[in-house]
Amino acid sequence: MFINELFGNLSYGLSxxxxxxxxxxxxxxxxxxxxxxxxxxxxxAAGIAILIPMTFGLNPTTAIIMLSGIYYGxxxxxxxxxILINTPGESATVAxxxxxxxxxxxxxxxxxxxxxxxxxxxxxxxxxxxxxxxxPILADFASQFGPSEYFLIIMLGMLLLTTxxxxxxxxxxxxxxxxxxxxxVGVDSVSGAQRYTFGSPELIGGxxxxxxxxxxxxxxxxxxxxxxxxxxxxxxxxDFSFRSKDFWPTTKDYIESKWTFLRGSxxxxxxxxxxxxxxxxxxxxxxxxxxxLSKEPEKFGKGEMRGLxxxxxxxxxxxxxxxVPLISLGIxxxxxxAVLLGALxxxxxxxxxxxxxxxxxxxxxxxxxxxxxxxxxxxLSIVAIPIFVKFLDVPYRLVVPVIVILCVVGAYAMNNxxxxxxxxxxxxxxxxxxxxxxxxxxxxxxxxxLGGMAESNFLQSLIISQGSLSIFIDRPISLVLTLVMFMSxxxxxxxxxxxxxxxxxxxxxxxxxxxx
Numbered sequence: 233m234f235i236n237e238l239f240g241n242l243s244y245g246l247s248x249x250x251x252x253x254x255x256x257x258x259x260x261x262x263x264x265x266x267x268x269x270x271x272x273x274x275x276x277a278a279g280i281a282i283l284i285p286m287t288f289g290l291n292p293t294t295a296i297i298m299l300s301g302i303y304y305g306x307x308x309x310x311x312x313x314x315i316l317i318n319t320p321g322e323s324a325t326v327a328x329x330x331x332x333x334x335x336x337x338x339x340x341x342x343x344x345x346x347x348x349x350x351x352x353x354x355x356x357x358x359x360x361x362x363x364x365x366x367x368p369i370l371a372d373f374a375s376q377f378g379p380s381e382y383f384l385i386i387m388l389g390m391l392l393l394t395t396x397x398x399x400x401x402x403x404x405x406x407x408x409x410x411x412x413x414x415x416x417v418g419v420d421s422v423s424g425a426q427r428y429t430f431g432s433p434e435l436i437g438g439x440x441x442x443x444x445x446x447x448x449x450x451x452x453x454x455x456x457x458x459x460x461x462x463x464x465x466x467x468x469x470x471d472f473s474f475r476s477k478d479f480w481p482t483t484k485d486y487i488e489s490k491w492t493f494l495r496g497s498x499x500x501x502x503x504x505x506x507x508x509x510x511x512x513x514x515x516x517x518x519x520x521x522x523x524x525l526s527k528e529p530e531k532f533g534k535g536e537m538r539g540l541x542x543x544x545x546x547x548x549x550x551x552x553x554x555x556v557p558l559i560s561l562g563i564x565x566x567x568x569x570a571v572l573l574g575a576l577x578x579x580x581x582x583x584x585x586x587x588x589x590x591x592x593x594x595x596x597x598x599x600x601x602x603x604x605x606x607x608x609x610x611x612l613s614i615v616a617i618p619i620f621v622k623f624l625d626v627p628y629r630l631v632v633p634v635i636v637i638l639c640v641v642g643a644y645a646m647n648n649x650x651x652x653x654x655x656x657x658x659x660x661x662x663x664x665x666x667x668x669x670x671x672x673x674x675x676x677x678x679x680x681x682l683g684g685m686a687e688s689n690f691l692q693s694l695i696i697s698q699g700s701l702s703i704f705i706d707r708p709i710s711l712v713l714t715l716v717m718f719m720s721x722x723x724x725x726x727x728x729x730x731x732x733x734x735x736x737x738x739x740x741x742x743x744x745x746x747x748x
Contacts, residue, residue, distance in 0.1 A: 254294050
């Protein structure tokens, strides 16, 4: 029954999507999405919003297929800059920089880009299959979540984020707290009072992710490279022709990552289904889980292929999973799906439980087009890799001004704000300091992204419970999440104590051996 329903839905969707017009606009959307992903800070939401006016004369199914292509296509393109210049296009690709950029620095840019394309394809494809088979079940499960569950999910994601910080977790916690501090700038969601705006109208809406992320990663990384003298080094010329053995991942990469593909896809899809979680939390959780399960966690952050595959499968599966609450409940799970929701409503369509019954051609045509789009994107990504890696051959003195221009334009173009452009430069200096003294820009950016959601859901939970914290353990799902967080902290502290005791014992044994 389940298999028949799955293939029945997908077959019907393919019959709708597989037309010349739909394929042409799908290709346009996928290409635009990749380009959007390549520009740091631009993001799929901005790309979709700009192109909505172009779709007014189109059939709603064709239009939503093209706009969705921009959404998941940007996930492919966004990782390219994360790997090559350590500048994520959006928060969902932050986790990909942790091992993607070290892989490029280790001379494995080609294999890293191939694996990210394959991981994106696997995550997106498994996400589409899960939509077809489990959409009604997962939508019903997600509808049971209230503010308390969303808050605990966010806190669990931030807690697991500490696994990215290496040995100095205190610096990681301080970095995350800095991100939370930035996230409270703007208007209080309950009282409506202005907080830390210093009289600036442009800060009333808060500090956006874009200038902070581009400043900390883009400008900060450039300053750090100049500080360490990397701009004086000659670039190693790389031969990435398709026939070169250095172009393709090794058999070992595939074998070690075989279960990572599946785990990352499932985690990402579930995170995408939960409104307010999405690709950002999915990629964090997938990376954290992979590192915890690894027998050699110390390799993560130094160029471990599984550390790239996990967040890549997760963020693409999450882009598919985010369509479930959008279509079934009319609830957007991210900025991009919020723009898609607005586009659907402009065409007179109301996402919700009745949409599948009243407009099955749109729903299943969209789902099937995502499968076709992933096939197009994986081919485009791999074919274009020799062009992307040429970035590494360009002299650093030419790369720096180009990246600075891209960063400034990306920060200014979002809201045409000089304040945000100034914020970019300030965050660039702060990012440089964080790199020098061992703090984590990734923790700051992710805390900024999740801080507003955490505060909003926490306050809503307290209003519902009339100030009682028992709301976080009263409901079964909340209780399970709270216990998982508690066990995660206890396990982490226990492992740390065990490692210290083991190191102390080894040191004592070494001293005794020397004495004898």
